[in-house]
Amino acid sequence: MSEANGNVRIGVYVCHCGANIGSIVDCKAVAEYAAGLAGVAVARDYKYMCSDPGQDLIRQDVQEHGLNRIVVASCSPHLHEHTFRTAAGKAGLNPYYMHMVNIREHDSWVHEDRASATAKAIDMVRAAVRRVARHQALTRGSVPIHPAVLVVGGGIAGIHAALTLANAGKKVYLVEKQPSIGGHMAMFDKTFPTLDCAACILTPKMSSVKAHPNITLWTNAEVTKVDGYVGNFKVRVTRWPRFIEEDLCSGCLECIEACVYKEPKFADEFNLGLGKRKPIYIPFPQAVPQVPIIDPETCIQFKSGKCKKSCLAACGERKAINFQQKEQVEEIDVGAVILATGFKTFDPLRTPYYGYGQYPNVYTSLEVERLVNASGPTAGEVVLRDGRKPKSIGIIHCVGSRDVAANRWCSRVCCMYSLKLAHLLKEHTGAEVFNFYIDMRTPGKGFEEFYQQLLNEGVHFIRGRVAEVTDWALDPTEEGKLVLRVEDTLLGVVRRIPVDMVVLSVGLEPQPDAQDVRRLFNISCATEGFFLERHPKLAPVNTFTDGIFLAGCCQGPRDIPDTVAQAGAAAAEALALIDAGSVEVEPNTAYVLEEVCSGCRTCVPLCPYNAISFDLQKNRAQIHPVLCKGCGTCVAACPTGSIRQHLFEDEEIFEEIEGVLANV
Amino acid sequence: MSDLVQIGAKFEPRIVAFFCNWCTYLAADLAGTSRIKYAPNTRVIRVMCSGRVDPQFVLDAFAKGADGVLIGGCHPNDCHYQEGNYKALRRYHLLKRMVRQMGIEEERLRLEWISAAEGDRVRVVVNDMVEKIRALGPLKRQPAAEPAPEEVTAT
Numbered sequence: 069m070s071e072a073n074g075n076v077r078i079g080v081y082v083c084h085c086g087a088n089i090g091s092i093v094d095c096k097a098v099a100e101y102a103a104g105l106a107g108v109a110v111a112r113d114y115k116y117m118c119s120d121p122g123q124d125l126i127r128q129d130v131q132e133h134g135l136n137r138i139v140v141a142s143c144s145p146h147l148h149e150h151t152f153r154t155a156a157g158k159a160g161l162n163p164y165y166m167h168m169v170n171i172r173e174h175d176s177w178v179h180e181d182r183a184s185a186t187a188k189a190i191d192m193v194r195a196a197v198r199r200v201a202r203h204q205a206l207t208r209g210s211v212p213i214h215p216a217v218l219v220v221g222g223g224i225a226g227i228h229a230a231l232t233l234a235n236a237g238k239k240v241y242l243v244e245k246q247p248s249i250g251g252h253m254a255m256f257d258k259t260f261p262t263l264d265c266a267a268c269i270l271t272p273k274m275s276s277v278k279a280h281p282n283i284t285l286w287t288n289a290e291v292t293k294v295d296g297y298v299g300n301f302k303v304r305v306t307r308w309p310r311f312i313e314e315d316l317c318s319g320c321l322e323c324i325e326a327c328v329y330k331e332p333k334f335a336d337e338f339n340l341g342l343g344k345r346k347p348i349y350i351p352f353p354q355a356v357p358q359v360p361i362i363d364p365e366t367c368i369q370f371k372s373g374k375c376k377k378s379c380l381a382a383c384g385e386r387k388a389i390n391f392q393q394k395e396q397v398e399e400i401d402v403g404a405v406i407l408a409t410g411f412k413t414f415d416p417l418r419t420p421y422y423g424y425g426q427y428p429n430v431y432t433s434l435e436v437e438r439l440v441n442a443s444g445p446t447a448g449e450v451v452l453r454d455g456r457k458p459k460s461i462g463i464i465h466c467v468g469s470r471d472v473a474a475n476r477w478c479s480r481v482c483c484m485y486s487l488k489l490a491h492l493l494k495e496h497t498g499a500e501v502f503n504f505y506i507d508m509r510t511p512g513k514g515f516e517e518f519y520q521q522l523l524n525e526g527v528h529f530i531r532g533r534v535a536e537v538t539d540w541a542l543d544p545t546e547e548g549k550l551v552l553r554v555e556d557t558l559l560g561v562v563r564r565i566p567v568d569m570v571v572l573s574v575g576l577e578p579q580p581d582a583q584d585v586r587r588l589f590n591i592s593c594a595t596e597g598f599f600l601e602r603h604p605k606l607a608p609v610n611t612f613t614d615g616i617f618l619a620g621c622c623q624g625p626r627d628i629p630d631t632v633a634q635a636g637a638a639a640a641e642a643l644a645l646i647d648a649g650s651v652e653v654e655p656n657t658a659y660v661l662e663e664v665c666s667g668c669r670t671c672v673p674l675c676p677y678n679a680i681s682f683d684l685q686k687n688r689a690q691i692h693p694v695l696c697k698g699c700g701t702c703v704a705a706c707p708t709g710s711i712r713q714h715l716f717e718d719e720e721i722f723e724e725i726e727g728v729l730a731n732v
Numbered sequence: 733m734s735d736l737v738q739i740g741a742k743f744e745p746r747i748v749a750f751f752c753n754w755c756t757y758l759a760a761d762l763a764g765t766s767r768i769k770y771a772p773n774t775r776v777i778r779v780m781c782s783g784r785v786d787p788q789f790v791l792d793a794f795a796k797g798a799d800g801v802l803i804g805g806c807h808p809n810d811c812h813y814q815e816g817n818y819k820a821l822r823r824y825h826l827l828k829r830m831v832r833q834m835g836i837e838e839e840r841l842r843l844e845w846i847s848a849a850e851g852d853r854v855r856v857v858v859n860d861m862v863e864k865i866r867a868l869g870p871l872k873r874q875p876a877a878e879p880a881p882e883e884v885t886a887t
Contacts, residue, residue: 144761145778173764174776178855184744184772191775590812592758592848600848612754612848613812656780676814699813700784704823716779721789725748728775729796 076201077109079126079135080193083117083142085172090115092176094186098141101190105197109133117142123155130159137161137200141169141193146612147603162205164655164715169196195727202720208652211694213299213403215646218243220291220585223251224628225408225620225635227273232639234282238646241400242277243305244287248355249274251410255338255434257441259628260488261518267354267443274356286398287357294588297697298615299403299651309393311362316388319358323389324348326382328375334366336445339438343445348379353443362389404615404642407599408635409585411621414468414475414574422464422572423537427550428453430537430570433463433482433489440492450496458499458568462552463490464534465505469575477596479575479625483509486573487518490527493571502528502565504554512627530565532557537570576625589616598624609638614651617641656698656715662688664710671702671711745799745865747858749774750789752782754812755847756804762851770855771862774802781805782843783816787827790841794831795873800840800865802857807845817845835874839864 080102084090095113103111110129116122117140129135138161140152145168153163171189179185215238219230222244230242242249253259254274256266277283286307293304312323324346332344338351347367350360368375369391383389413434416424424430429452431439442448451457463486469479483505490501508529510516523529532554541547542564549566556563578597579585586593591611592600599622602610609617619635620626626634645651658679667687672680679695680702682688691702691711703713712718751757757778763770779785782805790801803824805817824843831841842861846853 144764146758146761170761170776173761175772177764177767178760178770179772180769181772188772188775195775195777587810592754595849595851612758674819676816697813699781699816700779701781701813701816701819704784704786705819713780713784716784718786718788721777721779721786722792724777725789725793725798726796728748728777729746729793729798 076107076137077133077135078105078107078137078139078197078200079129079133080105080108080111080139080197081117081122081126081141082111082113082171082189082193083122083140084113084115085142085176086115089142089172089176092179092182092185093171093189094182097186098171098189098193102139102193102197105194107137107201108197109135118148118151123151123158126152126155127159130161135161136165137203138166139169139193139196139200140166141171141189141196143172144170144174164206165200165203167196167200167203169193191728194730195724198723198727199720202717202723204714204717206655206714208655209693210650210652211299212650213646213648214301214401215239216241216400216402217404217406217642217646218291218301218303218400218402219406219408221251221408221410221620221622222246222249222277222285222287223408223410223620224253224270224273225410225631226251226406227270227277228632228635229406229408229619229639229642230277230283231273231280232636233643234280236639236643238282238643240283241305241402242283242285243289243291244285245290246351247288247310247361248351248357249277249285249287250352250354250356252434253628254352254354255441256437257444258488258492260484261512261514263488263491271354271356274354278356285357288361291588292397294405294590297653298613298645301402301405301615303400303402303405305398305400307396307398309395310359311364311389311391311393312359313388313390313393314357314359316386317359318386318388321350321360322382323379324350324360326378328368328378334363339445340432340435342435342438362391403646404617405589406617406619406635406638406642407585407589407591407622408619408638409579409582409622411576411625412579414577416467416572416574418474419467419572421536422467422534423539423550423570424572427537427539427570429458429550429568430572433485433571433573436489436493436571440489440496448496450493452569456568457497458493459497460500460502460549460567461493461497461569461571462502462504462534462550462565462567463571463573464537464552465503465573466533467572467574468577470506475575475577475596477575477625478509480509481625481627482573482575484512484515484518484627486571487522489571489573490522491525494525494527499568500528502530502552502567504530504532504534504552506531506533512629530554530556530558530563541566576621579622582622589613591616594624596624598622609634609641615645654698654715656713657693657696658691658698658700658703658711658713659693660689660691661710661712662686664708665689666708666710668707670705670707674702674705743866743870745773745862745870746797747774747800747802747861747865748793748798749776749802749804749858750779750782750785751776751804752806752812752817753778753780755806755810756782756844756854758848759804759846759850760854762848763854766851768851768855770858773862774858781811781813781816782820783811783813785820785823787823787830790827790831794836794840794871797871799868799871800842800861802861803843804846804857805843807847810847836871837868839868840871
């Protein structure tokens, strides 16, 4: 297997990446070693290969030394393969005559011993030199892009992304699981640090989504199937029945008024069970679409079939109520997808020492958002579950955040929303408010100033993680109160602080179905379960799956301004993709050597994409190059070796194996 | 450059690792960006999917002097190509049997599911495998069989 493919002249470039590689790997020694390998015409080490001068080096050498293959030993191909392929292309070579060796992520960053790290780099470079000699010239295929975008999730991220794209003239499908768009932001009262009312800034955007001619809005709906690839996703959206025909409903809400339940009786999801709703309801007054929904779990008609159906009568001629409504399946073609599926708040039942669920006057921060909200269950009056007004309130920060027993990450927004709630609670009740924090984290525009404002307002700040919330009174002042036991780490004493109301500033977590969504769209999650971006700095809204972008808290905790900025970025990326009109696809597809194929059909059932068909006339398998995704499973399975894979040819991998093991 | 790897008399296993592009290769990248340190004995060969790992690659690696072969793929149900990892698993079980019959200890061939989020798992798996193979010592390869008197050619 030693004879190469034509007259091969290889250039090897070993990157120091500043000190990232150079401090552990002896790059000079690697280059010197490579210079002695068969087929290598030039081998150099250079400080930063990805820089312009580094790439120019390749171009010059191609001209001066007549190179026709390039090996770059630097970082992960996931980071710079495209860069160096482009550089090879600019130098006049076929881009696929370049091969990368990962001596940073897989070597210098994970090893400490210089000798063995250098030996590893040498082995990998040797393998790449042998491999690249076998490389074939390949051309990227081009496929047209469907100029529509699917946005999944109708919180502020999805709304902003959808509007941006729609305003650019693109067709957008916005799919939301809940009966209304708005997401968590719709539940908030005011937003930090400017204290503008969340509804006032959000609801106009919600209405524009509904009114926009380029946006198709499906609420109470879920994406249930995704096929295809960048530019050509085939998506199935299932619209669950809401038992009201959206097209016929005028949004008069008379059906709700007419329901046989005269008073709302059932826990209201939007108000987190603090308020009540009827079986036919609208999640909140500004809901978009302005269409009620019937909950079959509580509606008498669904439960017994023996309701007098006064809602039907109220609807009258419009006939919008349809108890027989079934789910509706929509099949759409889109070129790009933006995932904006948001977050869930930490469940404080997991920190039982804070007494949530045990003491009625322990609330989560989200519940308090509803309590202070003028359209909330108490019309903005902060009253405890027993009807009293709290005279003292304790806000515990970092519940479910920065905690090895729960979630290790900082949820980023809790310090600020705790300050905001402290301000609002003080404003609404005049109570003494205590904040219990580990560190105050206020990095943002106007954030630190807001913190100062709160200090001036006389809100108390106690540094220390609360050990427990208890109703065990030790003296008469604690009688009937909730006592927070905490070590005040600034004073160095353990304190007991009795309050009427406890607010748990719960952290942000991935959605419970994030793993299902991840599988559906074929993307990855990071360790914490948030969706994984392609690069934390340079491609923060891209995923490893081309054509799928991320916006908002599904990628990690962030506040509203950052979410909106990211949603705009995701929309811009999607726009750039679909406006190009076509997309180039990697040529790593499988193909059949007809003269070798025995017609055994082993491969046919292996392909999950049905890319392999069998030509009965020729008695040979055929692979459809557009359907093939390039996994190579059929290649490995073919007993005659007649299926091959571009870029991952058997010879190329055998050369790599021999290369890494040579000189053993 | 075996002189560099085999420092002193201590045996340093050589492990050829086939990592799938979407999960395990990314996990190894994550280990890098997280600066997680592990044994320098693996040499990673990137394939698009663990399903691409031809049994011949594994046997070839052993034949060419590898002391161990590690295959890394996505967790069940998580394959970027839907089910390539299941194909890899099926082949792995057959290969294990075959390798055993060839007198190669089982610990030398390993299949691991390592997702893109599991940088630390790369460390755990690689270190564990290196330790186990170090205890086994270098792979004792059987002498090559006598070549057949006449090459059988396919017609």
